[in-house]
Amino acid sequence: MRIAVCLKYVPDPSTIEVDPLTGMIDIGRVLYMMNPADESALELALRLRPPDGTVTVFSVGPIEADRLLQDALAAGADAALRVWDDALGSLKPIVTTTLLAAALRVKALPDLVLCGGHSVDRGSGTVPALLAEHLDWPVVTDVTQFEIQSGRLRARRRLARGARAESEVTLPAILGLETGLVHLRQASLPNLMRVKYTPIPLYGLEELGLSPQDLHFPAMTLHEVMPPRPRARMMFTPDVGGSVQERVAQIMSAGVAGKAGKILESGTPEQQADAIIAFLCQRGFLEQPT
Amino acid sequence: MTTHPANQQFDVIVVGAGPAGSAAALLVARAGLKVLLLERGEYPGAKNVSGAVFYGSAILNELIPNWWEQAPVERPVCRRDIAFMSPTTAVALDFRCAGAGFATAPYNGFTVLRPKFDRWLAAQAEAAGAFVLTSAVVDDVLRENGRIVGVRVRREQGEIYGKVVIACDGVNSFLAKKAGLQREFHPHELSLGVKEVLGLDPAIIQDRFHLTDNDGIAYEYLGAITEDVHGGAFLYTNRDSLSLGVIGQVSSLVERRKRPYELLERFKAHPAVAPLVRGGKLREYSAHLIPESGWAMKPKLYTDGMLVAGDAAGFCLAAGLYLEGMNYAMQSGLAAAETAILACQKGNFSARTLSVYQKNLKQRHVSTDFRAYRHAPSFVNGPRLQNLYPEMVAQGMEQIFRVDGAPKRKILPLAYRMVRQSSIKPGQLLRDVYQVARAYLW
Amino acid sequence: MDKCVVVITECEQGELTLASLECVEEGREIADRLDAKVQAILCGSALEPLAGTLAAHGADQVTLVEHEALAQFSADGWLQALAPVLLQADPVLLLAPDSGPIRAWLPRLAVRWRLPLVGCCMRIGIVGDGYPEVIRHTHGGACQERLIWPYATLICAMLTPGVRGVDAPRPGRTAKISVVHPALDPASFRDRTLRTLPADPRTVALNEAERIVSGGFGTGGPDGMALVKQLADHIGAALGGTRVAADRGWLAAERFIGSTGQIVAPKLYMAFGVSGAGQHLSGITGSETVIAINNDRTAPMLKRADLGIVGDLHQILPILLDKLQALTAVNVENHSESTAPTDASVAHRTLEMMP
């Protein structure tokens, strides 16, 4: 079983300061880290690795990303590979995945690729599927748990309202894992020291057999960065027909207009409790006693 | 660089990448010895309270000539203000110096942001050949036959060996205690500093503080600002931010049931301070202990196989006019490094050999300064200097300047009346004058 | 043929997702600027009942892509079924919710067709001569950026759920409904959804909870709140409350509901001793069924309730708990023959690999 994990080098959001006027990030004060979702992806890969298996970590990023790959090696990854080329400008997901797909092919293709579901910088959670398209592999997103049995992978996906779906996918496959599933293990001191000056193999476009034209994809142009302003959500607009008092009352209740529900003003607590139970049964929240 | 340093013996292990540790590691590495610098933070300076005046420019200049040209410094400190406060007034002494080593090389002091500065300094040590390991919390010393032979890092297989260990792990040093060199401190020997960094436009800073170009100013405050809690406050200008904070003695904070951040809020709301910090945007908030009792807190500085430097050794001068720790940290770190180098040359790491440390500290003026100011801390932390006198000065000035139709009084009768009104006895006043003189004049 | 803005919509467990309706409304706004039609596409099986809702939120045309193999989500299946439909629709703009399933297949089409693709969108607009502009959030919401595509209108944009909100449906609106039955090869689907598992109320995030029981200042303290919690546990609900209750430490700070706390949309919301201040109510607008218990008959919370009880919660709650206990005892007896483990518990055992 050979597993590949994609690691991204990202600015720590808690160190980001945005100029309130221009929306520009003060780069001088930013600290970088391993994308949190990738950290759990790496840990899961290490837990999953059978005795004869390997975990290889990949990152597309500048020299600083070496630190992150070294951290991964210290934690127990078997090999690391970094992709970068000075010809690369800002990384668009489609470019990243073209490079990652090529890098995965450098070594024999793995059986499973784990990605984080989302990167916390400018990411959009599209890397797993884009990579899947390049490799023509299946992909499962929003994964919270998974296991492998006889060549098939079973994964749980997050649905709305805390529900989960259980999916099955054939290998080789790509998974996009949610953030915070598990913590990355701590490296031992000797490992930490060993990797500190371990050189990380670097692949540029040439080594990957790509030319700049291969990276030419249509993508929207970044026009402007701005400080965050949440969008105004659709709000209840009071019915213009009513009286002033009514409209004020409606606004005050945040548009939650009165519900003409049933109000039970009298009765003993016992009767009231019965009324609640009857109501819950009637609306299907409780099973009717038979 | 060495390829497989794990399980190998280092000549020197330095614990803590603050100014003391990084300076020590730098010097040891330059001597061609194998040195390991261990830091618990994710990077050096990550855990250090940011925003400070670094008065060790000349010291660092010896090591790295014209260091300020490459280091992340904020502003050279060309003005210093000391303000005596009452709840509504303030009297300030303003010292300005345009040249003579304040605004020109080698400079007297710089404001720095610690996370950046500490990181840079550690990088210098690394460039000189030190092995810098971050995310490494040291949680014990290793002994063989009573001698300290290394440390244990809180990780799997965390034992690592060195001929000399230099503990630079800051105030309340865990290592010094583990080695039996330091006792537990009393709350009255420690202060708690709370600090904020407020972002502000450089142009506003220059206007507001009347600064030319990139010059900086350091304010120190005494008196009512800390209410009845013993301590003081400070405000420094960085390039595009202000560092400000309040320092309060831990014991009096506890006694008076005061929360440090309440004091900080009060300080920021004081009429003399509020206009200076107006519009500042909070960038960081942090709290940290400071050893305050100077010479009295000094631990035993060495034992078989180990030296203690910086705040860990209590080398922090926090006494009224002075708030200096980084420079002494660096000086003592260098003195420890020199000692360790000597021990390595001799191949002897006993307490006897390491006792040269004391001589080295003297040569670097660390022990001399602390001996000289040994009376300052207890006095400065006394209630009268803390609260009464600054307030009297401030109130006195108010009465001198106030024009309200009442007959003007000359200063001496005014002062006499104020002393009479206060609870101070004349004998006490005389003793205090003597103490001020002893603490600061001779 | 009319220009059309295509909106991809989704349903989960038989219901249209809120994010889908937001997208339809966003698409409606854009279409009006471009003088285009809105075509909503929904993929699955037995979809007919949902078409009306799509129309009510602004779709002019609803295309239902139905196949029995699409009863459960499969990225491969969706790709096979939708690629031809989208190609035929020939949209001027493609909109979809930024959801897990969409992120599993839509990016693949974007690569194949060389369309610019953007995710995490907060707003999709049209500028100048009709070129698309997107505002998206980055760095965990610390920043925003504006992207443009000055060559054509056709981009593929995924709207972050919840940023727009949903307006009231207009029941009068109708749409042209067409049903497509794609020819599929289910054996070639490499990924399949086997089943869905219900949420665990004890661990589910409040904003995802299907049932919430809330306590306010009227619970009188930690003891009262403990009773409310017991009820929540009993009916499989998550515990919530008001800011006042959280401020007093009766409730974990991340569990208070309202404009400055959690925004929730459960199917059942029960409020004990909650007055129903505007700030609280604006956090529960999405709740379906509301029950309120309050001893003040003028409390606004009662007006918001489907069932309002004017009475003392300290008297009602213990009785209610007793009765519920008795009720489950009866039901357990009735079901005692069928002791087979539930679907969920089997799944828990086989799949529990996280700590």
Ligand SMILES: Cc1cc2nc3c(=O)[nH]c(=O)nc-3n(C[C@H](O)[C@H](O)[C@H](O)COP(=O)(O)OP(=O)(O)OC[C@H]3O[C@@H](n4cnc5c(N)ncnc54)[C@H](O)[C@@H]3O)c2cc1C
């Ligand atoms: C609010 C405040 C304001 C101050 N202002 C000034 C000022 O303006 N000018 C000035 O000169 N001084 C100032 N000081 C004092 C100054 O900060 C200290 O004197 C100085 O930092 C001491 O340096 P150091 O290297 O000894 O220790 P520190 O700077 O405290 O460094 C100790 C290092 O050791 C690391 N460490 C600790 N324990 C362990 C462990 N177990 N394992 C591994 N690593 C460990 C820490 O993470 C840290 O990086 C101020 C202090 C405070 C609190």
Ligand SMILES: Cc1cc2nc3c(=O)[nH]c(=O)nc-3n(C[C@H](O)[C@H](O)[C@H](O)COP(=O)(O)OP(=O)(O)OC[C@H]3O[C@@H](n4cnc5c(N)ncnc54)[C@H](O)[C@@H]3O)c2cc1C
């Ligand atoms: C800027 C701002 C933002 C705010 N944001 C939020 C927010 O996000 N969320 C939020 O919840 N609040 C918020 N608040 C607070 C809000 O205004 C209300 O104060 C709060 O919601 C009231 O909480 P409550 O209903 O628990 O308490 P109360 O208003 O005190 O109501 C208690 C209710 O319990 C009833 N009661 C008392 N005893 C009993 C009994 N024995 N049996 C039955 N009923 C009983 C009383 O009749 C009363 O109606 C905000 C306030 C401000 C100013």
Ligand SMILES: Nc1ncnc2c1ncn2[C@@H]1O[C@H](COP(=O)(O)O)[C@@H](O)[C@H]1O
């Ligand atoms: N530059 C990169 N190098 C390696 N992996 C990446 C890179 N960018 C994204 N990824 C992977 O793709 C996941 C999703 O990222 P994104 O699509 O950018 O939100 C991340 O969590 C990573 O696992």
